Amino acid sequence: MKLRKASAAAAAALVLSLTATACGGGSGSGSDDGKITIGIKFDQPGLGLKKPDGTFAGFDVDVATYVAKELGYEAKDIEWKQTPSAERENMIANGDVKFVVASYSINDERKQKVDFAGPYFVAHQDLLVRADDSSITKAEDLNSKKLCSVTGSTPAQNVKEKLAPKADLQEFGGYSECLTGLENKAVDAITTDDSILAGYASQKEHQGKFKLTGLKLSDENYGIGLKKGDTDLQSKINKALEKMESDGSWEKAVKANFGPANYKNDPAPKITEGS
Template sequence: MKLRRVTAASAAVLALAVAATACGSDDKDDSSGSSSGGGNKKITVGIKFDQPGIGQKTPQGYTGFDVDVATYIAKQLGYSEDQIQWKEAKSADRETMLQRGDVDFIAASYSINDERAAKVDFAGPYLLAHQDVLIRADDKSIKSPEDLNSKKLCSVTGSTSAQNVKDKLAPKAQLQQYPTYSACLTGVQSGAIDALTTDDSILAGYASQANFKGKFKLGGFKMTNENYGIGVKKGSDLKAKINTALEKMVSDKSWDKAVEANFGPAEYKNEPAPKIGNIVK
C-alpha cells in the first residue's frame, strides 16, 4: 500500500510538471510572433536621417526615396508602417550595425562595393547613382574633376567618395571628413570648403531645398557609378526576400512613383531601375 501511495504521488507530480511545461510552451509560442511580423513584432530598419530626398527625419516623420523603398520592402515582408522602427545609420556605422544585429536591414544610400560585400550581404541594387560634386552657384573655378586639385573637398566619415576623387582624378585634393553631409554643406556655404562630393542623388536633394535654391549647383561630372543596395547581415535569408520585393516594386510601378515623388522637384535625371544583381562598374 505504501508503495502505491508513493507511486500515485509521483504520478501526480509528473502530471503537474508536464502540464506546466505545456503551458510554458504555449506562452512562448504566443509571445514570439513570426518572421512575417505578426502582433506587436517590429522590424528595425537603418536609414539616413539627414539626407533630403533620400532619408530625412522631420517633425512630421521620415521622408525620402530610401524610406519609400524600405517601407515597401517591409510591407512585402508582412510588416505594416507602424511596425517599422527607424534607426539612424551613419556611413561609418553601417557594417557594424548589421553585424551586431542592431537592424534587420539598411537602406541608406548604401553603395555596393567589394570591401563592404566582404562584411555584409546586399540585396539589389535598386538605384544607380553617380558620384558628383556640389559647389557654390557663383564658383567658376571648378569646371572638371581635375579642377579639384588643391581644393578642399568634403565628404562624410566612412564614405569612400572623396578618397575616390583623390586616388583617380585629383591627387592634390585636400580631403576633409565631417560627421554629416549637412556639416559639409554648411562648410561649402561659408567658403570653408570648396566642394562637397557624394552621389548626385544626394546632392540633388540638398540643392533642391527651399532655403538653398539658387545657392548651389551640381558639377555634372558623373565620376563613378554607385549601385545602391539593401544591406543585410551576412548569410541572412532576408536577401532573397528583399530581392523579390524590389522586383515587385519595379514591376508594379511603385519604384517610378517613389523616384518622381522624391527627385522630381530637383529635376534629377535618374537612371532606369537596375536589374537585381546587375552591378554597373
C-alpha cells in the first residue's frame, strides 16, 4: 500500500512538473512569465554598460528597450544577459536570449547560424592608441606592434587577414582588459568599432589618455541577432527600428550616448535584413 501511494505521488509530481514546463516555456525561450531576456554587452561604455548601481546604459540598451516596448514589454520586464562576442550565436541558438543587441556586425558567416533585423547603426573599424603615441598612423604600422581585441570579433580577424598580418594579436574576453593593457603599455593599440572606442575614450577616468586614429578601416552594420527562421520576430523588430528612427528617438539616443565624445556618426541606415 505504501509503495502504491509513493508511486502515485511520484506520478502526480511528474505530471505537475511537465505541465509547469509546458506553460512556462522552460528556461530557454528567452521570454517567460511576462519577461523578456535580451543579450547585451556589460562592458562597453556608450553602447552596453552595467553601472556600479546595477542599472544599464548605452545606445544598444536604448535600442533594445525601445524594441522591447514595441513588442509589448516595459523596461521593468527586461532581463539583461551578458553576451560576450564569442558566445552570441550559441546563446541565440540555445534560446538563452530572445535577441541580441550587442554591437553585433552583420556578415555572411554569422547569417549561416542566426538571422538579423536591421541594421540599426553603422560604425567603422578604427584604432585606439595612447595619446602620446605618434608611431601608429595607418593600419600597416601595426605589423610591428602588439594589437588587442576581443575573442571572436570581426575587427580582429580583419586586421590579421587583410590589414596587418604580422601584427602580434592579443585576444581577451572583454575590451576593458585591452584598455588596461594599453594603459600599462602591454599592448600598443586596440582595434574595434569607432563607436566602442569613443565610448571608452570619453569616460572621465580615461579622458586625455587615449586617442582615436580616425582610420575608417571597414563598415560595420550593427544588426539585432535572433534565432534562425524567426521571420515574425524579425519583421516586428524591423518595424520597431523604423519607428524609432522616424519619431526622433534614434537620434536622441545617439546624442545622449556618443555626444560627450564628439563622435560623428553616420545617419540611421536603411533596413535591409528580411526584405
